[in-house]
Amino acid sequence: MTAKIILLNGVGSAGKSSVARALQEMTAAPFLHVEMDAFLSMLPEALQENMPGFAYKTGWENGKPSVCIEAGPVGRRAMQGMRHAIAAMAGQGNNLIVDDVMLDGEMAQYQALLSDFELFRVGVFAPLDVLEARENARADRLPGLARWQFERVHKGAAYDLQVDTSRLTPFECARLIQQRFRL
Numbered sequence: 131m132t133a134k135i136i137l138l139n140g141v142g143s144a145g146k147s148s149v150a151r152a153l154q155e156m157t158a159a160p161f162l163h164v165e166m167d168a169f170l171s172m173l174p175e176a177l178q179e180n181m182p183g184f185a186y187k188t189g190w191e192n193g194k195p196s197v198c199i200e201a202g203p204v205g206r207r208a209m210q211g212m213r214h215a216i217a218a219m220a221g222q223g224n225n226l227i228v229d230d231v232m233l234d235g236e237m238a239q240y241q242a243l244l245s246d247f248e249l250f251r252v253g254v255f256a257p258l259d260v261l262e263a264r265e266n267a268r269a270d271r272l273p274g275l276a277r278w279q280f281e282r283v284h285k286g287a288a289y290d291l292q293v294d295t296s297r298l299t300p301f302e303c304a305r306l307i308q309q310r311f312r313l
Contacts, residue, residue: 133220133247136161136227136307137240139287140254141279143264143271145295145303149254150227152304157313161225169212177204186272194262195274199233209236217243233282250311253289254303256296 136153138146150163170184177183182202189196201209213236216228230236241249256264261276291310293303307313 131223133223134159134161134225134311134313135216135220135244135247135249136311136313137237137244137249137251138227138229138254139232139237139251139283139289141256141261141276141283142231143261143268143276144254144256145264145300146229146254148300149293149295149303149307150229152300153227153307153313156304156308157225159225159313161227161313162219163227163229164212164216164219165229166209166212166231167229169208169215173204173208177202183208186275188272188274191274191277194277196277197272197274198278199275213239213243216240220244220247231279231283232287233279235286237287250291250307251287251289252307253284253287253292255284255292255294260296 138150140146147165154161154163173183179186182204184202184205185200187198187200189198216226220226237251258277258280261280265271265276266273291307293306295303298306
């Protein structure tokens with residue numbers, strides 16, 4: 131049986147993890163939730179906000195903070211390893227819900243690595259003001275990250291389905307995904 135992979139792409143604080151957890155509760159077959167944040171947390175603390183891991187540079191855009199992410203060689207290798215690990219997990223027959231923030235053409239790499247599996251690409255959207263409000267309410271987010279990611283995450287991406295978490299609850303988004311892909 132071919133593994134099924136739901137690839138959720140969206141700005142940080144868009145609600146990808148909440149949608150993934152809701153989807154796990156309603157699918158007929160079990161799905162593992164693979165979070166980009168879990169791979170980021172594997173980096174040593176010294177590389178969390180420092181090259182050669184990831185550097186976060188705050189600037190200003192329209193009078194509001196905007197946090198630019200720069201990946202160093204260790205950070206790039208960690209994210210590349212994540213994509214290959216996802217392919218390896220699917221190769222063992224695991225159904226997966228992947229929660230990622232794609233900024234630099236990662237979708238093409240996912241499509242190449244996961245071509246032997248059923249891949250469903252889902253764009254997770256919300257307006258910038260909603261994302262910024264969610265970001266500000268969370269202690270684990272840098273203010274301005276959503277603003278910087280907003281124009282970049284979905285640029286050039288083609289999806290099999292798009293959901294808007296400002297209009298639908300995580301459960302409603304998950305139900306749409308489940309029904310659309312017969313999960």
